[in-house]
Every structure is written in structure tokens, then in C-alpha cells.
């Protein structure tokens with residue numbers, strides 16, 4: 546149980562620890578300007594939004610955030626959802642029906658898998674980041690019916706990137722749609738923090754459906770989908786997880802807008818995070834730890850056995866290091882891991898200490 550604000554130095558169950566498992570990659574969750582925006586937003590709009598967007602809950606703050614997110618991502622329009630989980634379910638159930646086919650990376654986030662399963666479409670999974678395998682499945686998919694390719698931009702438990710340029714080309718060749726969930730790339734990748742699509746310069750024509758969350762690098766809560774006018778109108782009319790739920794508190798939209806400005810204008814956080822990521826990876830390799838190649842702030846240390854992963858996590862906590870063990874079914878069997886996540890608020894001494902203790906407990 547966390548007793549302090551989210552951040553790098555936190556108190557958990559009475560113990561002061563360094564946090565290495567949060568998705569608050571830029572340290573914005575407790576940034577004074579973001580907190581102030583939330584307070585001012587609450588004074589202006591109150592706390593609750595009072596209703597769903599389509600009844601009486603859509604405020605000017607929501608509208609401004611949607612405009613800013615569309616501009617930031619270079620898409621025609623954006624639509625807010627209360628959580629990323631709901632955004633993914635909403636998009637996929639709105640766009641797909643029986644007779645359609647959804648093709649997903651095997652390591653996609655649970656919300657994407659659930660969205661695909663509940664859509665009623667034929668559900669296919671391709672080998673992780675394997676565009677060749679996807680091409681074979683696309684060739685076999687029914688000619689009639691829509692095809693939707695769905696992938697994490699940065700994989701949430703692995704930290705690597707989907708081969709998006711190849712996937713976008715395949716989508717074009719096979720007249721399929723493609724949807725990218727960039728929960729872990731937004732704010733972290735791209736010169737302006739626009740995520741994997743900015744980094745690879747993929748436009749709305751290349752990737753028509755972009756989803757990302759406000760709860761990770763932005764340090765707030767909620768999510769959005771960005772794309773064409775037609776996509777957003779379709780979601781407003783038929784995404785049930787948008788229609789039938791209370792809108793985010795407007796003050797949270799105010800906080801997210803401030804976060805977005807900080808994230809875009811203050812690139813030093815992104816630069817520092819990238820530098821720390823290289824520092825961690827090189828140190829881990831030197832010490833012979835089994836890590837996965839990462840392009841992001843996510844650095845899994847593979848342990849394999851679930852019991853051992855738990856034991857190492859416990860031992861780290863006693864050392865003052867907080868790294869939750871991630872086990873099946875969240876990750877494939879036999880690949881239990883410590884999912885180390887870095888923040889722009891860490892410094893090299895924090896990482897040195899983590900690496901020393903990891904090496905001690907893992908070997």
C-alpha cells in the first residue's frame with residue numbers, strides 16, 4: 546500500500562523505497578503544475594462530470610483536451626474515453642462484427658485481446674512482431690468482411706516496438722485497417738513525445754486508428770482515440786464504452802492538458818529517460834542479467850520461474866527497491882520477470898544500486 550504521491554521516492558507499507566515499477570515515466574503524476582491544473586479545474590468545474598458525454602457531461606475542458614490531442618498526434622480528431630481498457634473494447638466492438646477478422650500480436654495487452662474476443666469477429670493471433678506470419682494470415686482471411694490488424698506500439702511487458710512500418714504496408718496491400726495502442730510510447734518516443742508513430746513518421750493514412758492513455762507518461766488518467774472525422778463520429782455513435790459511462794472529471798482533462806504541454810515542450814525528460822535506459826541496459830548486460838532488448842522505459846529482467854521472481858522481488862523490497870514481479874498469465878509461461886520501468890526522475894545512482902542488488906539476488 547502506497548502512502549505517498551506517485552513518484553520515484555515513495556513509501557510502501559511503512560518502508561521508504563525507490564520505485565522501479567510505475568508507468569509514470571516522466572514524473573508528471575505529481576508535478577506541481579499538473580496538481581495546480583487539477584485544483585483549478587476542480588474550482589471551475591467541480592469534481593464529478595455529472596453524466597456521460599452525450600447527456601450532460603461533456604465540458605469545455607474535455608473539448609479543449611480533445612482538440613489538443615488531435616493536433617499533437619497529427620490526426621483529424623480525437624475522442625476521450627474514461628480508461629484505456631474501455632477505449633480498446635469500445636473501438637473494436639464498434640468497428641467489427643461477425644464476418645470480420647481481427648488479427649492481433651500474440652503479446653498484445655489484455656484489453657486488446659478482450660476487445661477482439663468480444664467483437665464477434667474471427668480472432669487470430671500472429672507470432673510476436675512477426676509480419677511474415679501476419680502476411681500469411683491476411684492472405685488466408687476471408688475476402689468479404691473487414692480486417693483489423695491490432696498491435697501495441699511499445700509492448701507493455703517487453704518494452705520492444707512493433708514493426709509498424711511493415712505492418713502498415715501489409716495493411717495497405719490487404720485493404721485492412723490497422724490500430725496501434727501506444728500506451729507506452731506516447732510521451733517517451735518521438736522528438737515531441739508523439740510516440741511510436743511520430744518516431745516512425747507514420748501518418749493517419751498509414752495508421753488510421755491510434756489509441757493511447759493519459760495514465761502513463763502523462764501521469765493522469767483516462768485515454769483517447771485519434772483518427773479521421775469518420776472514425777471518431779462512428780465511435781461517438783456506436784462505441785458502447787464511450788456512450789454508456791460517466792465522462793472523466795473535467796478537472797482531470799485540465800490536468801492532462803497541462804501535462805501534455807509539459808511533455809511536448811520540455812524534451813529534457815525524454816532525453817534523460819533515454820540516457821538512463823541505455824545506462825541500465827549496458828549495466829545489466831555487463832552483470833550478465835537476462836534482459837530483453839528495449840526501445841522504451843520498460844526493461845524486463847527475465848527470471849523464468851514464478852516463485853523465484855516473487856522471491857527476488859521480495860528481497861529487493863527489503864533492500865529498499867520496489868519492482869513488482871510479473872507472472873503468467875500476464876506473460877507467457879516460464880517467462881516470469883521483474884518489469885523494471887525507469888523514470889526521468891531516477892538518477893544513475895538509483896540505477897547503480899538496483900543493478901548491484903539485482904545481480905546479487907539473481908545469480
Ligand SMILES: *Cc1c(COP(=O)(O)O)cnc(C)c1O
Nearest residue numbers: 628629630654656701728758760
Ligand atoms: C495500461 C494499458 C492499457 C489500459 O489503459 P488504462 O487507462 O489503464 O485502462 C491499454 N493498453 C496498454 C498497452 C496498456 O499498457
